Structure formats: structure tokens, C-alpha cells
Amino acid sequence: MKRHKKGVAVLGATGSIGRQTLEVVAAHRESYEVTALTAGRDVEGLARLVREFRPTFAVIADESAYGRLKSLLAGEPTKILAGSEGLTAVAATPETDVVVAAVVGFAGLASTLAALNAAKTVALANKESLVAGGGLVARALKTPGARLLPVDSEHSALFQCLVGESPERVEKLILTASGGPFRGKNRKELENVTPQQALKHPNWSMGAKITIDSATLMNKALEIIEAQRLFSVEPEKISVVVHPQSIVHSCVEFCDGSVKAQMGLPDMRLPIAYALAYPERISLPFPRYDFFSQANLTFEPPDRETFRSLDFAYEALKREGNVPCALNAANEAAVSLFLEGKISFLDIFEAVERAVTRTSFVAEPEYADLIETDREARTRVVEWAENKTAVGVG
Numbered sequence: 029m030k031r032h033k034k035g036v037a038v039l040g041a042t043g044s045i046g047r048q049t050l051e052v053v054a055a056h057r058e059s060y061e062v063t064a065l066t067a068g069r070d071v072e073g074l075a076r077l078v079r080e081f082r083p084t085f086a087v088i089a090d091e092s093a094y095g096r097l098k099s100l101l102a103g104e105p106t107k108i109l110a111g112s113e114g115l116t117a118v119a120a121t122p123e124t125d126v127v128v129a130a131v132v133g134f135a136g137l138a139s140t141l142a143a144l145n146a147a148k149t150v151a152l153a154n155k156e157s158l159v160a161g162g163g164l165v166a167r168a169l170k171t172p173g174a175r176l177l178p179v180d181s182e183h184s185a186l187f188q189c190l191v192g193e194s195p196e197r198v199e200k201l202i203l204t205a206s207g208g209p210f211r212g213k214n215r216k217e218l219e220n221v222t223p224q225q226a227l228k229h230p231n232w233s234m235g236a237k238i239t240i241d242s243a244t245l246m247n248k249a250l251e252i253i254e255a256q257r258l259f260s261v262e263p264e265k266i267s268v269v270v271h272p273q274s275i276v277h278s279c280v281e282f283c284d285g286s287v288k289a290q291m292g293l294p295d296m297r298l299p300i301a302y303a304l305a306y307p308e309r310i311s312l313p314f315p316r317y318d319f320f321s322q323a324n325l326t327f328e329p330p331d332r333e334t335f336r337s338l339d340f341a342y343e344a345l346k347r348e349g350n351v352p353c354a355l356n357a358a359n360e361a362a363v364s365l366f367l368e369g370k371i372s373f374l375d376i377f378e379a380v381e382r383a384v385t386r387t388s389f390v391a392e393p394e395y396a397d398l399i400e401t402d403r404e405a406r407t408r409v410v411e412w413a414e415n416k417t418a419v420g421v422g
């Protein structure tokens with residue numbers, strides 16, 4: 029009997045997670061077919077992937093690039109769409125079973141919601157959408173058939189450790205963090221670090237935004253909120269352990285003191301494949317962890333005084349409402365300004381903290397409130413940075 033291939037839509041196909049998803053798909057063409065590929069701006073990259081994977085749909089989010097994509101793909105049967113409406117449309121097509129949400133940032137929220145509302149399985153890399161829109165995602169998940177599976181390596185690890193366990197026996201979720209390129213540095217040493225230094229992650233090769241988030245530990249902060257939403261645990265049951273080798277991807281501690289950890293090389297293709305194939309496992313022809321060549325696994329507490337992001341996450345979870353959305357937006361804006369050389373590394377913490385505490389509070393935000401929160405928090409960061417520069421110059 030002919031087996032049904034899973035239809036996979038890859039949103040954010042030209043990015044780090046998107047490309048690695050397509051490597052997994054390419055290794056298992058007998059099980060998966062690509063139904064849609066999307067990019068933000070990278071028309072050339074998207075056109076190349078479309079020629080290789082022949083999806084039904086291709087979407088370029090930047091509408092001004094539509095004509096260029098059309099001409100690059102003239103003669104191809106793939107239907108071409110543009111803009112955020114194109115993205116939400118292909119997240120919900122009947123031929124798609126799994127939507128890989130790998131757009132970076134808040135821009136991914138609408139398509140994550142569209143996919144869940146259309147009863148799809150969402151393999152979620154885009155943690156920002158879950159952080160910012162937790163309540164809306166929870167509501168969309170009530171759609172019969174909708175499912176959210178983590179792609180983030182830490183959450184995939186927790187998910188794997190929880191297979192066969194009762195939630196009420198869980199005492200603690202322990203997220204591991206590499207500590208990023210600035211582990212062990214104090215504030216003085218971080219005063220003049222450059223974007224180039226911050227972009228050099230010791231273990232993972234990722235997109236620019238998440239790499240900076242790893243350097244500030246904001247990535248771990250977003251992951252605390254992500255874990256709270258995915259596994260419905262109290263924030264105080266989520267802790268962070270710095271593990272510089274990134275071999276233990278996270279752990280669950282149970283009521284009897286037993287700790288389960290999930291291990292492997294730092295390779296995102298593993299959690300991507302787990303989410304694509306769940307509840308099965310598929311074989312992957314990639315290198316394995318060797319206990320003897322990389323025998324020293326170390327663990328240390330995070331430096332929460334220098335890297336204040338973790339405290340921001342716990343505070344955001346305490347206040348809830350639109351605060352996690354404001355935290356995410358302020359961080360996205362601050363990271364962009366840092367990458368553009370307009371603010372310093374340490375400014376990111378100050379800009380984020382100020383913007384979050386000043387953004388108008390909404391207790392039960394709907395989608396329109398989140399759009400407004402996102403806009404307000406970003407504006408506050410940009411205005412603070414402009415003011416700071418003006419004062420500095422004057």
C-alpha cells in the first residue's frame with residue numbers, strides 16, 4: 029500500500045532552522061513532501077529552494093520582492109504569494125500536515141495562530157510567537173486536531189523526558205544554557221563588546237537575532253516563558269543551569285528525586301526531526317555524541333546580576349497580560365539597534381527594562397492589543413536610544 033507522505037510547510041525556509049528542516053526532509057523524501065516555502069526578503073535563496081523542493085506555494089513576506097520572485101520562478105508550477113496574508117494562507121492549506129514555524133520574531137505570530145486554527149501540527153521554533161501571544165496560542169490550541177510540538181532543543185529535550193510521565197510528578201524543569209560567548213565576563217568587561225564578538229556563539233550556528241539573545245541570556249529568558257506555556261508549570265518550577273558544552277539539552281526532575289536528561293550533539297536537525305516524525309523517531313545520518321572524546325560535562329549557576337534577562341522573564345510571568353509581549357518586542361528592537369551599532373551591548377538590558385516597565389498594561393490582550401503592545405514597546409526602545417545619543421552628543 030502507498031504510504032501517505034506528510035505535507036510540510038516551512039515558514040522561514042531561508043533561515044537557519046528552515047534550511048536544517050529541509051536537510052531532514054531531503055534525507056527522508058519517502059516520508060515528507062514540501063507543500064510551502066516562505067522567506068522574508070531573500071528571493072534568490074527562496075527561488076533556489078523552490079527549484080529543489082517543488083512546493084505547491086512559495087511566499088515572500090516582503091511584498092516589494094514579489095515581482096522579482098515571480099520572474100526568477102517563471103515556468104515553475106509553484107504558486108507565488110506575497111505579504112503576511114500569503115504567509116497565513118499557506119499555514120492553513122489542506123495539503124499541509126505539519127507547519128514548521130521558523131520565522132524569526134513576533135512576525136511569526138499570525139501564521140502560528142493561522143496554522144493552529146486550521147487544526148495543523150505546528151513544529152514551533154519561533155519561540156517569540158508563544159512568548160508574546162501565549163493566551164491566543166492556548167486558545168487556538170483548543171481547535172480539535174491542533175498540536176504544538178517544540179523544536180527548540182531545550183523544549184524538545186523536556187518533551188522527550190516527559191514521555192510516559194505524569195505532569196503531577198514533575199518537580200522541576202531544568203533548562204540548560206551554554207552561557208554564550210560572554211560566559212564568565214563581568215559588566216566592566218562587557219562595556220565595549222562588539223556585535224561581531226557577540227555573534228560568535230561557541231556551540232551553535234544560528235540566525236543573528238537568536239545568537240545575540242544567547243549572548244545576553246535573553247534567549248534563555250524567552251525559553252523560561254516558552255517552557256511555562258508549553259508544559260503548564262509554575263514559573264518557580266523552571267530553573268536554568270549553565271552547561272557550556274551543550275550536550276545535555278535539558279532535564280526534568282521528578283518527585284522521587286530522579287532526574288532525566290536528554291543528550292546529543294548540539295545539532296538542531298535532531299529536535300527538528302523529532303517534531304516532524306513525532307510520535308515516531310526517524311534515523312538521521314549525522315554525527316553522534318562520543319562519551320570519550322567529549323567526556324567533561326560541566327554545570328554552573330547563571331550569573332543573574334550581569335545577565336539580568338532571566339529576572340525579566342520571571343517578572344514578566346508574574347505580571348503576565350501583555351508584559352511578555354512587551355518584553356519580546358523591546359528585546360527585538362534593542363537587538364536590532366545593537367546589531368546596527370547604535371547602542372552598546374549593556375544598553376540592551378537597560379533599554380528592555382525601561383520599555384517593559386513603561387509600556388501600557390493590558391490584562392487580557394487580544395491580537396490587536398498585542399500588535400499595539402509590540403509597536404509601543406519598540407517605539408520606547410528606539411526613542412530611549414535616540415535620546416541617549418542626543419544627550420551623549422550634546
Ligand SMILES: NC(=O)c1ccc[n+]([C@@H]2O[C@H](COP(=O)([O-])OP(=O)(O)OC[C@H]3O[C@@H](n4cnc5c(N)ncnc54)[C@H](OP(=O)(O)O)[C@@H]3O)[C@@H](O)[C@H]2O)c1
Binds near residue numbers: 039046066235
Ligand atoms: N537557529 C537555531 O538554531 C534556533 C534554535 C532554536 C530556536 N530558534 C528559533 O527559530 C526561529 C528562527 O531562527 P533562525 O535562527 O532560523 O533565524 P534566521 O536564520 O534569521 O531565519 C529567519 C527566517 O525568517 C524569515 N523572516 C525574517 N523576518 C520575517 C518577516 N518579517 N516575515 C516573514 N519571514 C521573515 C527569514 O527570511 P529571510 O531569509 O528572507 O530574511 C528567514 O527565512 C527564531 O524564533 C529562533 O528563536 C532557532
